[in-house]
Amino acid sequence: MEPFKFTKSKLLDLPSAPKGKQIEYRDSHVRGLRLRVGATGAKTFCAVRKVRGRFIRAVLGRFPELSVERARTLALEKLGDIGVTGRNPNEVKREYESSKVTLEDALELYIATRGHRLKNATAQQYRRILTNFSGDWLKNPLSNISRDDVLNRHKAITEGVVWFGSDLSTLRAGVATGSKSQADLWGRYLRAVYNFSYDNYRDNEGLKLLPEPPTIVLSTKRQWHGVVRKSTRIRNNELGRWLRSVAEVRNEAMHNRDDHIAAICDALDMALFTGLRRSEVFGLEWDRVNLNGGYFWIDKTKNGDPLELPITKTLREIFNRRLEYRKDCINYVFPSATGVMVSDPRKVIDAISFKTTLYVEDKKPIAFTCHDARRTFATIAELSGVGSYILKRLMNHRSGRSSDVTQGYINLPVEELMEPAKMIERKILKEAGLTTSLEESATSFLNGLNHEELERVLRLVNMIKQEKLNG
Numbered sequence: 001m002e003p004f005k006f007t008k009s010k011l012l013d014l015p016s017a018p019k020g021k022q023i024e025y026r027d028s029h030v031r032g033l034r035l036r037v038g039a040t041g042a043k044t045f046c047a048v049r050k051v052r053g054r055f056i057r058a059v060l061g062r063f064p065e066l067s068v069e070r071a072r073t074l075a076l077e078k079l080g081d082i083g084v085t086g087r088n089p090n091e092v093k094r095e096y097e098s099s100k101v102t103l104e105d106a107l108e109l110y111i112a113t114r115g116h117r118l119k120n121a122t123a124q125q126y127r128r129i130l131t132n133f134s135g136d137w138l139k140n141p142l143s144n145i146s147r148d149d150v151l152n153r154h155k156a157i158t159e160g161v162v163w164f165g166s167d168l169s170t171l172r173a174g175v176a177t178g179s180k181s182q183a184d185l186w187g188r189y190l191r192a193v194y195n196f197s198y199d200n201y202r203d204n205e206g207l208k209l210l211p212e213p214p215t216i217v218l219s220t221k222r223q224w225h226g227v228v229r230k231s232t233r234i235r236n237n238e239l240g241r242w243l244r245s246v247a248e249v250r251n252e253a254m255h256n257r258d259d260h261i262a263a264i265c266d267a268l269d270m271a272l273f274t275g276l277r278r279s280e281v282f283g284l285e286w287d288r289v290n291l292n293g294g295y296f297w298i299d300k301t302k303n304g305d306p307l308e309l310p311i312t313k314t315l316r317e318i319f320n321r322r323l324e325y326r327k328d329c330i331n332y333v334f335p336s337a338t339g340v341m342v343s344d345p346r347k348v349i350d351a352i353s354f355k356t357t358l359y360v361e362d363k364k365p366i367a368f369t370c371h372d373a374r375r376t377f378a379t380i381a382e383l384s385g386v387g388s389y390i391l392k393r394l395m396n397h398r399s400g401r402s403s404d405v406t407q408g409y410i411n412l413p414v415e416e417l418m419e420p421a422k423m424i425e426r427k428i429l430k431e432a433g434l435t436t437s438l439e440e441s442a443t444s445f446l447n448g449l450n451h452e453e454l455e456r457v458l459r460l461v462n463m464i465k466q467e468k469l470n471g
Contacts, residue, residue: 003028006035006068016041033075035063045071047078047089056082058089098201099209103130103145104138106197113196119300121279126189128165132176133157133186135164142197143210147217150190154223157183180225187224191215233375234272234368238356239432242366243269245355249348259325260337264348266318267334271370273314273425275377275395278370280307282342285331291319295414298396307396310418312425345370377424384427386420393417394424 003026004010017023017039024046027033034046045060058078060071078089107130111123131138134153137145156162160178168176194213201209218224234242246265253261267281274281280298289296289311296315297308311319322333330339349368356366374395381391391397394417429435449457 001025005029006033006071008064008068011035011043011063011068014043027072030072030075032079033072045075047075047082049079049082051082056088058082099143100141101197101201101210102139103134103142103193106142107138107193109200110193110196126193129182129186129189130193132165133162133182134190142194145194145214147214150187150214151217151221151223154183154187154218157186158225181227184225184227187215187218191218230371231375232368233372233379234366236380236431238366239376239428240434241356241360241363242352242368243272243432243434245352245358245366248355249352260335260342261348261351262325263322263334263336264342264345265352266322267342267345268349268352268370268373270315270318270334271373272377273312273428274309275374275381276309277374278345281370282332282334282345284333286326286333287331289319289333291316294418297414305396308414308417309394310414310421312418312421314425314429377428380427380431381420381424384423386423390417390420394420 001023006025006027006029014023014025014035014037017037019039021039023037025035025037027035032047032049034048036044036046038044043063045063045066047058047060049056060066060074060078063071066074081087081089107126111118111126114123137149153162158178158180160176163176165171165176191213194210194215198208198210198213203209246268250262250265253259253265270276271278271281276298280300283300284296284298288298291311294311295308296311296319297306299306319333327335327339332339332341334342336342349370353365353367357363378391378395381394382388386394426435446454446457
């Protein structure tokens with residue numbers, strides 16, 4: 001189609017394009033100014049120029065909102081920029097917008113790109129930590145965050161003088177009062193989001209659009225607190241007192257028909273005898289428990305690997321008790337009062353801790369967390385001699401895949417884990433003083449026999465059993 005001089009009246013008279021098509025008209029007054037008409041009748045001004053064998057098109061705006069005169073002015077500016085730089089103005093605009101990406105947008109993209117690899121709870125924790133301690137940065141460009149900003153904010157979190165989260169009066173005591181671990185956690189989350197964005201946002205030539213991550217200042221100036229991993233657990237000589245206190249709180253709850261408290265007590269017992277994480281225990285559902293098969297499994301674990309574990313005698317007692325009090329519409333094994341997953345067991349934990357001081361003179365309360373039960377399980381399992389690979393399997397821990405080649409060849413089905421689980425169970429009960437003397441004597445005696453002697457004892461037991469059955 002031949003070029004013609006664009007005027008308002010002529011452009012208004014242009015018909016819509018056929019369905020599924022577009023028609024482009026060229027202005028004879030400014031070379032490179034074009035008008036594209038769609039099937040709906042929408043008319044859009046564009047500036048078009050050929051550079052090094054390729055056409056570059058820049059959208060200017062809609063007609064008639066954008067007048068012909070203004071479109072010509074914008075076209076001359078865009079065409080001039082294209083001639084000087086040889087770059088598409090649309091690409092330049094996208095790069096500029098990418099270089100000004102906000103912390104909030106970068107965070108959401110970071111979470112979205114991780115898909116199933118990042119649990120929903122972890123994603124929420126990212127949002128919560130970055131909002132609570134840097135809520136004033138969320139709408140600001142990442143590129144505006146300086147090294148001094150990071151350094152000062154890390155210090156402020158440590159001292160407890162910064163907070164952008166919920167009203168503190170509605171939260172538990174101690175929140176936002178200063179924490180080295182929270183300061184480091186905030187720094188790690190910010191570093192993860194910024195490092196991702198630093199690599200992700202690039203121009204057409206692959207060059208990075210953001211400045212160097214400012215969180216590096218925490219390393220160069222040695223400001224990471226490096227909080228030592230917690231090592232608290234329930235001591236072996238306190239296990240009996242702790243287990244009896246759990247049982248007493250549970251019995252009182254069952255007497256008062258408070259199944260919420262009883263369920264949490266059962267969950268804490270299970271955490272001790274399995275080493276499961278808090279979310280794995282409270283998130284366990286009945287459709288993942290096979291009592292007849294003697295095992296249960298967890299689909300969603302921290303490291304993403306499914307976990308199958310055997311049901312020992314103690315666990316079977318717990319499951320049977322939970323079945324007795326189960327309501328048909330509730331699928332959680334250890335449900336809250338409303339039938340959903342327990343979110344905060346601290347009140348029950350405090351009640352158990354208080355019970356540990358009763359009937360015992362000059363004894364301090366046993367303070368503990370759900371994760372202390374996991375550490376206690378790991379310690380006693382190691383003392384029971386089950387072996388490091390079996391312990392890793394029971395606790396669903398990964399070794400470095402590149403460094404621990406041997407573990408990659410070991411595949412232990414749940415049936416092979418029953419005996420190690422029983423060994424740990426016996427060790428816990430023994431340390432707690434809850435194993436009967438008869439069981440201890442029998443176990444000690446049988447462990448001292450060789451294979452031939454053990455066969456003879458078993459034959460003798462079967463003979464005695466048969467004689468009693470025959471009367």
